Amino acid sequence: MAVVVVPVVADGPTLSILVGTAAVAIAALGLDVLVGRAGQLSLAHAALLGVGGFTAVNVGGRGGPWPLAVVAAVVVTAAVSTVAGLPSLRIRGLQVAVVTLALQVMAERFLFVRPDVTAGSLTLERPALLEADVPLYLFSVACVALVLLVRRRLGSTRTGRALLAVRDVEARAGAFGVEAGPTKLFAYTLSGAIVGLGGAVLATKATAFGTAIDPFRLLQSLLLVAIVVVGGAGSGSGIILASLFIHTLPQVVDALKRSGPLVSAVLLVVSIVAQPEGIGGVLRDIPRRLRRGREQRPSPRPRLVELAAAxxxxxxxxxxxxxxxxxxxxxxxxxxxxxxxxxxxxxxxxxxxxxxxxxxxxxxxxxxxxxxxxxxxxxxxxxxxxxxxxxxxxxxxxxxxxxxxxxxxxxxxxxxxxxxxxxxxxxxxxxxxxxxxxxxxxxxxxxxxxxxxxxxxxxxxxxxxxxxxxxxxxxxxxxxxxxxxxxxxxxxxxxxxxxxxxxxxxxxxxxxxxxxxxxxxxxxxxxxxxxxxxxxxxxxxxxxxxxxxxxxxxxxxxxxxxxxxxxxxxxxxxxxxxxxxxxxxxxxx
Amino acid sequence: MSPPLLEVSGLCSGYGPLQVLFDVSFRVERGEVVALMGSNGAGKTTTLRAITGQLKVLSGRVTLDGTDITGRPPEELVSRGMALVPEGRGMLRDLTVAQNLELGAYRVRDPRAVASAFDRAYTTFPILAERRQQRAGTLSGGQQQMLAVARALMSDPRLLLVDEASLGLSPIMTETVFDLIATANRSAGVSVLLVEQNVLALDLANRAYVLEKGQVVDVAEGDAVKTMQGRLREAYLGRGR
Incomplete structure (x- = not known):
């Protein structure tokens, strides 16, 4: 509902900000595939967003059709992310985070400063249909919806469940037939593909980045982690709300524009302390609270059954x-x-x-x-x-x-x-x-x-x-x-x-x-x-x-x-x- | 007449919107061993969590020695003389036996008191003295349970709360652990609340309560505890199908 009403009431600049938010939300949802489901922390997801964005501009700017640019962004980012995930086969937890930190810094210092990578002179040719603000906005929303759908599907597949075992009981996962290594790498591949789509959305909006690599810097990587934490790991809707809260709000509310980062930072701290499970935790509790009193909890003991039939x-x-x-x-x-x-x-x-x-x-x-x-x-x-x-x-x-x-x-x-x-x-x-x-x-x-x-x-x-x-x-x-x-x-x-x-x-x-x-x-x-x-x-x-x-x-x-x-x-x-x-x-x- | 050491009256508690305990009342007098019996899912662990401030109390009162301690945080309760042996032993597996015991005396300030607590622990549990430098994770289940009890006794508590000490222990080890708890009760005068589903716990209880679906459904005192033991055995046998 709100998604449809927004383009009617919002002006062009606001819609443009919202398209940016959609890209950030997609990147955060991709990061959460690693954090929430596989238990792996990455500090390189802004760099991956950059890989997606630059790939799209390079392909689309050199005469490649726009759909090919989008697909290329997804595929290349997925490949890069998979390679970035290789160390996780040997190391765990904070060590993985530090390796991704190094990758982020490397990308910023050596990759994103090269004109042939950032393609400063190229401009992505986007379809005429996406020239106007409203269609572009709707396209970005559709991409977010697609990512939510993919995450939902993942949850009901053997791989999605295997990831939970890798996250919580890795040493024992083999007992269920779960191969920890390939399962983890799949999470990196999928996470990369999703972030790559985010990069493509960003490229479609900007058409060229030039030297404007701010969305791909370390600070942005940390902000993505913050969005996942505030939204609640594993909660798609929580993460989208958190993206609006952290990315959109400071840009559209005047009061926040002036006092800027300080207010955002304080809000961030307050929201995490008040609700450690994030927005997702609050959302999860709502149906339980509504049910309260109306429904009796089932007896937590095994029931007696007709054993012969069963x-x-x-x-x-x-x-x-x-x-x-x-x-x-x-x-x-x-x-x-x-x-x-x-x-x-x-x-x-x-x-x-x-x-x-x-x-x-x-x-x-x-x-x-x-x-x-x-x-x-x-x-x-x-x-x-x-x-x-x-x-x-x-x-x-x-x-x-x-x-x-x-x-x-x-x-x-x-x-x-x-x-x-x-x-x-x-x-x-x-x-x-x-x-x-x-x-x-x-x-x-x-x-x-x-x-x-x-x-x-x-x-x-x-x-x-x-x-x-x-x-x-x-x-x-x-x-x-x-x-x-x-x-x-x-x-x-x-x-x-x-x-x-x-x-x-x-x-x-x-x-x-x-x-x-x-x-x-x-x-x-x-x-x-x-x-x-x-x-x-x-x-x-x-x-x-x-x-x-x-x-x-x-x-x-x-x-x-x-x-x-x-x-x-x-x-x-x-x-x-x-x-x-x-x-x-x-x-x- | 002085108030009971621990008195729980009309306790209601649960997890979030789910209420698990309904109007639970019982008491532990000084020097007593009290057993709170109940099967899997009856609300035993929930009761202990509510008493020790790990779970929100919806209504009702918990008093220790006449002082209202409802909803007080666990660390304050330790200072007031309560100690908990948690379900699953709650061992710090990478620390040594001695380091685990030291943690039990964390709130004890006087170094002489700590030293004598160590002496007491090693005298009561000689096996722990032998293994004081061994990592707790390498102890067998029974030894870990002993360490958990010994650790709780380090703060020289007036009241010891024990959550399913017999869980996962061999019959002989269950007896040993129960015997040690009885010894601590007799010699150190510590009062004990045993939360159990093993009916052998009733061998050492002065008084016992049965918890079912979050409510106290049976009470026995003195000689009646033996009858209750028989009753529970029968009930288990009759329904087991």
């Missing part, structure tokens, strides 16, 4: 393409032989050998610090291992975690491997990253089978959530849920990824006895109805006794007992190191 439906989750077929003859689904893991001077696993047979639920018990989680890390590729771990007869050592997830291995982490800031549903989709194999760009454009692949992932997520009685919480933010529920979501997510072998670390932690019993029923359903093989690290003895077919007990990285749960829990060594007095008490439960 697990019959969920059996479908096993139908996934599998590269690794079982190689015969095989002693067991998982065979660990003389596995050793050493962290510094500490021997976390010492010559451990054990087997997990197909279709069994195997319990892994032992004192805290006995090496149970380390064994999971060894199997899923997160620990330096000696010895041999064979899965379906194939040696797993030296295979990256991503590869292992495609083999049908899924795991949970003792202290959560999921993204707490996202909803339950997004997390369950994230865990299935390896199942959808389309490239990021195709996903954003909705090409080929990407939409149907996404639909399939959503259907699978629904089945898994239903099985664990979590579907009523699908839209809740994971981090808002109680600990025990979060852990159950993680198990559901692992099941949704369609594994053959499920490794569950402290499966029932945070659950009360009633809920852990319900969890046990689900384990049996996973084994009997879905045909899964489970290894569970567990401290809750009644659960082990109820569901486990076989049981191993570790102490100080070594195996001290194995056998049926009853055999193991009656051994003196197990009572001494793991059970204690509870041996008599809890077994009754």
């Amino acid at each position: 697990s019959e439906a969920a059996a479908d989750l096993r139908r996934v393409p599998r590269k690794l077929a079982l190689q015969m003859p095989v002693r067991a689904l998982l065979e660990a032989r003389e596995v050793g893991v050493r962290y510094g001077g500490v021997l976390a696993l010492d010559d451990l050998s054990l087997e997990v047979r197909r279709g069994e639920i195997v319990g892994l018990i032992g004192a805290n610090g006995a090496g149970k989680s380390t064994f999971f890390n060894a199997v899923s590729g997160f620990a330096p291992v000696t010895g041999s771990i064979r899965y379906k007869g194939a040696e797993l050592l030296n295979r990256p975690p991503v590869r292992r997830s495609t083999y049908g291995l899924a795991r949970t982490f003792q202290d959560m491997g999921l993204v707490r800031a996202e909803t339950v549903r997004e997390n369950v989709l994230l865990a299935q990253t390896w199942l959808a194999r389309y490239p990021g760009a195709a996903g954003i454009l909705g090409l080929g089978g990407t939409m149907s692949q996404e639909r399939e992932l959503r259907r699978r997520a629904g089945l898994a959530l239903e099985l664990f009685g979590l579907e009523h919480l699908a839209s809740e933010r994971l981090g808002d849920l109680p600990y025990g529920t979060m852990r159950t979501v993680e198990i559901a997510a692992a099941v949704a990824s369609g594994p053959d072998l499920l490794l569950l670390d402290e499966a029932s932690a945070g659950l009360g006895p009633d809920e852990s019993q319900a969890l046990g029923e689900r384990f049996l359903a996973l084994r009997d109805e879905l045909g899964l093989t489970l290894v569970v690290i567990e401290h809750h003895v009644p659960l082990i006794a109820r569901v486990c077919d076989y049981c191993y007990c570790l102490e100080s990285g070594r195996l001290i007992a194995e056998g049926s749960p009853a055999e193991v829990t009656s051994q003196a060594s197990v009572i001494a190191s793991f059970l204690g007095r509870a041996a008599s008490q809890e077994a009754v439960l």
Whole structure:
């Protein structure tokens, strides 16, 4: 609405300022793809805006048609941004920011001072249609809308979700089949393409820059960061409002023109302190506040479900393409032989050998610090291992975690491997990253089978959530849920990824006895109805006794007992190191 | 008659627009161990956050030794003699055991008091003395939980609040940690509020409350605590399906 009214009431100069704001907003939205979604800070985005602008003028000014100039600006800036992103494969956080700072300074000092780059003598030929102020303004608004659409699409693709995992749980992202490196570079490419479009808008407005490189200087890079912070990382509408606030307001309000930067700076500080999550945070809260009182919060606990029906439906989750077929003859689904893991001077696993047979639920018990989680890390590729771990007869050592997830291995982490800031549903989709194999760009454009692949992932997520009685919480933010529920979501997510072998670390932690019993029923359903093989690290003895077919007990990285749960829990060594007095008490439960 | 050490009356709280606690009331007398039982999502952690000023109190009152402390910031509560063992242990993984303990005594000004707090911690938790130079992140889960309790005791609190000490601990380690808390209660006279879903916590409680959907639904005192333990076990078994 406002967008349409503005050209009627505003005069030419104001519209021109607004076109500039649109370019700045586009650059900020592009920067936010890195900041909000990938967790990477760039201080070179004004320089990238310059790359886009100068590319457009160079192409358009040398007789290239205007659409080609726009496309060239997008493509060249995307390429430059991708190269700028290469260091992020090795370094993180502030170090990346410093590298981008160096790139910004280099661009300013060496690139933007060259007449052949800035093309001082050239003028972009823009289409006659865009000569007038109003059409030019509408064109810039359309570009902003396009960028918002792209960002929205990104959010519903495997790449967009993979970026969240890279941002929040990078070290563990491999467990979902997320390849951190290519995923990060894609964010840089997309961010560059968006900023390049901003540069093209700016070039279309100015037609020539000459020596006027102010919009591409370091200060402008910092201002873009400020816009993202004030707008709220991840919030498109917040960032657009912040662009108007920071870029337009000082130019159109007379009072601000006079007192200038000081007032803007004070406003900036006040707005950040008053609302640390930015304008986006305020916008997000509005619907929640409106809902208040009218709607009851759903119970944050898993619901009881008709297990037979739910697990019959969920059996479908096993139908996934599998590269690794079982190689015969095989002693067991998982065979660990003389596995050793050493962290510094500490021997976390010492010559451990054990087997997990197909279709069994195997319990892994032992004192805290006995090496149970380390064994999971060894199997899923997160620990330096000696010895041999064979899965379906194939040696797993030296295979990256991503590869292992495609083999049908899924795991949970003792202290959560999921993204707490996202909803339950997004997390369950994230865990299935390896199942959808389309490239990021195709996903954003909705090409080929990407939409149907996404639909399939959503259907699978629904089945898994239903099985664990979590579907009523699908839209809740994971981090808002109680600990025990979060852990159950993680198990559901692992099941949704369609594994053959499920490794569950402290499966029932945070659950009360009633809920852990319900969890046990689900384990049996996973084994009997879905045909899964489970290894569970567990401290809750009644659960082990109820569901486990076989049981191993570790102490100080070594195996001290194995056998049926009853055999193991009656051994003196197990009572001494793991059970204690509870041996008599809890077994009754 | 002197007021209870901690008294919570009519507490309502929640996250933003979501109300989680409804009119929660309970008290901890001097020298008592009180258990606040509840299953996953009952509002246990929320109660602790509201008491310790980490969450906005919508209505109701929290008093410590008769003084109104509703909504006071956590650092002030530490000075007033409260200490919290947070859920998930809240360990500074890159600091050593000794450095973590030192942080627990951050508000203690007198260096002699700090020294004696260290002595006390190392006597009560010999394993921590052995590992004082080890990084906290390399401790096992049980040892980290002990460190979390020891760290909370460093400020020589009158009231210790413990959030799910048994989480992720082996049965024997759960007993050990509960035993240590009982020892601290008996020997140092510190009053304890145990927030738990493990019914074994009731072994050391003088009084207990059950929280369900953000409301107190059951109270027991003295010998009745044992009966409550049985009741909870039964309830869990009956509904578990």
